[in-house]
Amino acid sequence: MTDTMEDLVARGNRLNSPNYAPAPVVFDHGDGVWLVDADGNRYLDFMAGIAVCALGHNHPALTEAITDQARRLLHVSNLFYSREQIELMEALEAATFADRIFFCNSGAEANEAAFKLARRFQAHAMDRPEKTEILSMKKSFHGRTLAAITATGQPKYHKGFAPLAPDFVYSPFNDLEAALEQIGPQTAAVIVEPIQGEGGVRPGTREFLAGLRQACDDVEALLIFDEVQTGVGRTGHLFAYQHYDVTPDVLTVAKGLGGGVPLGAVLATERAWSGWSRGSHASTFGGNPLASRAGLAVLRTIDGEGLLENARARGEELRAGLKELAEEFPVITDVRGVGLMVGAECGEAASEVVALARQEGLLINTAGGHTLRFVPPLTISSDHVERALKRLRRALTKL
Numbered sequence: 598m599t600d601t602m603e604d605l606v607a608r609g610n611r612l613n614s615p616n617y618a619p620a621p622v623v624f625d626h627g628d629g630v631w632l633v634d635a636d637g638n639r640y641l642d643f644m645a646g647i648a649v650c651a652l653g654h655n656h657p658a659l660t661e662a663i664t665d666q667a668r669r670l671l672h673v674s675n676l677f678y679s680r681e682q683i684e685l686m687e688a689l690e691a692a693t694f695a696d697r698i699f700f701c702n703s704g705a706e707a708n709e710a711a712f713k714l715a716r717r718f719q720a721h722a723m724d725r726p727e728k729t730e731i732l733s734m735k736k737s738f739h740g741r742t743l744a745a746i747t748a749t750g751q752p753k754y755h756k757g758f759a760p761l762a763p764d765f766v767y768s769p770f771n772d773l774e775a776a777l778e779q780i781g782p783q784t785a786a787v788i789v790e791p792i793q794g795e796g797g798v799r800p801g802t803r804e805f806l807a808g809l810r811q812a813c814d815d816v817e818a819l820l821i822f823d824e825v826q827t828g829v830g831r832t833g834h835l836f837a838y839q840h841y842d843v844t845p846d847v848l849t850v851a852k853g854l855g856g857g858v859p860l861g862a863v864l865a866t867e868r869a870w871s872g873w874s875r876g877s878h879a880s881t882f883g884g885n886p887l888a889s890r891a892g893l894a895v896l897r898t899i900d901g902e903g904l905l906e907n908a909r910a911r912g913e914e915l916r917a918g919l920k921e922l923a924e925e926f927p928v929i930t931d932v933r934g935v936g937l938m939v940g941a942e943c944g945e946a947a948s949e950v951v952a953l954a955r956q957e958g959l960l961i962n963t964a965g966g967h968t969l970r971f972v973p974p975l976t977i978s979s980d981h982v983e984r985a986l987k988r989l990r991r992a993l994t995k996l
């Protein structure tokens with residue numbers, strides 16, 4: 598067998614499950630904000646594995662932490678503790694509103710756990726088993742398990758998977774009046790992304806999120822923030838709720854938390870957890886020593902290297918540069934985002950721009966079909982931003 602990139606892609610395409618259609622690129626290794634493919638081409642990575650590689654690739658702090666951990670202890674199950682898991686819970690408690698934490702492996706799993714937590718809170722803690730409805734937002738994205746696609750307010754993800762999970766309803770994002778009409782005594786929980794990611798990088802307004810907070814309090818529903826994409830420093834705050842100053846009862850996180858090692862978590866208040874008891878839920882791998890050690894390395898590095906400040910400053914540079922490009926290239930009609938979660942509206946041309954950018958050695962992807970999404974590592978420098986903008990400019994020129 599040969600292993601030119603073309604050959605590798607052909608071998609992959611023969612066996613890969615048909616839900617995926619990867620670009621014909623095989624990555625060989627990473628180096629900070631750069632990725633290198635099997636033919637030696639270098640790409641500036643402004644996707645970070647879809648907002649996962651918060652520290653970029655091969656960050657020494659993360660590499661050393663997981664290498665050391667692999668030598669000592671990978672897994673023990675949740676029938677026992679590990680020091681790493683305890684320390685990660687303590688770090689998350691210290692940095693957020695959370696009283697208790699549940700670990701899992703992905704964003705969808707974290708949301709599943711949050712739904713189970715909300716239903717059980719109403720059924721057991723509040724003794725209202727009929728209060729089961731979960732409100733989510735149109736154009737939201739909450740993952741691919743059956744309940745998570747049901748919560749996802751985009752019909753294209755539901756097609757052919759009926760029957761979906763019962764008692765999910767939808768309301769337009771950032772429309773408080775419409776949400777207030779939907780929230781009532783039947784509502785168990787409201788789930789919302791503070792900034793919609795997959796729906797097209799759409800920041801929520803403070804008024805909307807604060808209004809949801811009040812409405813949930815009024816009917817004793819739980820407010821769940823899905824921070825799977827916005828969490829772990831992406832917005833220039835450790836979590837986006839801190840940017841908005843609106844605190845949920847429950848927060849789900851994954852993606853950046855392990856910096857590339859699968860790790861998700863549900864953070865919630867003591868009250869929200871009060872419906873769960875021994876055996877209510879579980880995950881074999883969730884928060885194992887390896888994943889927890891990765892999470893600790895990510896959180897400590899964000900703190901130690903000033904990556905929240907960096908995300909804010911580089912995000913502003915990136916948005917400013919994109920706005921300049923928008924003046925030159927009218928195909929870009931809007932630039933928005935918070936911190937290093939940035940979108941540029943590009944209409945029908947978005948996918949072509951992504952492909953052209955890749956040819957220029959810049960990795961970005963689309964969100965919501967029409968938006969160019971920029972979610973680079975939080976470690977990027979001004980020089981990386983400048984290079985990315987130059988490459989994007991060349992791509993737009995070729996359009």
Ligand SMILES: Cc1ncc(COP(=O)(O)O)c(C=O)c1O
Nearest residue numbers: 703704705738739740794825826
């Ligand atoms: C806001 C949000 N929630 C949930 C998910 C699902 O996460 P995972 O793919 O880890 O299950 C995603 C993934 O893109 C997401 O952006």
